[in-house]
Amino acid sequence: MLDDLRFTQLRLPSGLCLHVAEQGARDGPAVLMLHGYTDSWFSFSRILPLLPRDLRAIVPDQRGHGSSDQPAEGYTPDDFAKDAVQLLDALTIEQAIVVGHSMGSFVAQRIVAHAPERVSRLVLVGSAATARNPVTLELMEEVAALEDPVAADFVRAFQTSTIHRPVPEAFFEQIVVESRKVPARVWKAALAGLLDSDFAPGLEPIRCPTLVLGGDRDAVFAPSEQEQLARGIPGATIRIHRDIGHDPQWEGPEDFVADLLAFVQNAALSAGPGQPS
Template structure:
């Protein structure tokens, strides 16, 4: 097995894209969440790479990738994933998306169904309005100067000192430490601007403003796994059941003791669940005629979809 979990770099559209690559076998694309990076997958990368070529990019505006003034909507990110895969000579993948990355994964499957063999959504964005109040607050017009203040060295020191109180007050449960680490990554102005542009593309003061529910019916025939931590305090686990009902034939796996990051909380179980799902399902074979017929038929009407975000 080829093993290489160091960062690689490719230029796409004039911007440097960082990514990790490990293993050999059927390709598996891992897409991280907001204010995160490919490093989030470190506990599961070597496990998944035992049977797969695993590609874990740093999204544009995140990690070691460039952070330009650019389009940070999920559709643009999906195009970025397609283009990076093209540069790497990879045509089709099983896509695993966490949080924001789940929304990107769903958008990738929608925009490029011929490239998507299977879909795995982990604590995914885009299912309902509910999201942690900190993210709603960060979408406000005053968030930019507020974040600049909160990430200044004296304030960061105070946050460290007040961590025990914040742990209780912010009600993030077991996700607190990792979320706090993500906050510490926003010290540079470019990182903060990329974070806010990405956040505001999908969240406002009332919660999430985009939804995948109106297009979930298009996953008919797409092997789909929905995986969620029951102790998720960032995006509530109820969204897992909503997505499962809206995605015909999908499988649902709840990690009872995990929070928003089940790939870190229970990496061995996470990798085994992904591997079992892949082994038990055949990759989707895209049929354009069937796709057009499903589109013409349209999505089923349901209270959940019509009253979405």
């Protein structure tokens, strides 16, 4: 059930208005969740009911996505990261656990690079050391041809390609609806921003506890790419689940939450680095 979610339209100091979902105690430890490419807060809707209510979950639609503003420019990971820090400022949150999925994981890396004091723990989901690989380059060729309105068949095929384990039909259809809110120019700009960014210099300086979480059937970033990311971050823990694709929070929400809570509570994970569970 999502009956205790709070939704607000929050204007940042920059003037940008973000649509934000919140759940849990306002004075609890803050967990900032950043969705993936063309997704929205709804990307985390399968895990929110499973979180303890003493955690304060903050789940924005990032700029250009969902019901947030869609400015003409500003779609690099650095731009998204600045929005996230301003969001924490607006909510008077000094420090948060930052959870980023796919595009959101690269934004999370940039938050740590620019404002390391604001991140207590870092969770990188469906991620890699670079967003640039044959899969994303091929996607860029397809996205370059998009026009508004972005076709439902294209969106459905794109989102289907990211999952391995089936998800509930109603949930998936809403994922498609959320992606179709994103105009073609944002599909193009956000992906170009990812592919044109060099994330490697920002990995080694990361000093907060970090969990790399993914699946062994990820068709976007292979396990070897996830492992490369974990090796680049000092002391990072990696958890790769069997028979899970690019979207662990969709495909295995219970396992996702178990891993997240174990990490947040600094408990030892049952599987060692790089070992599928």
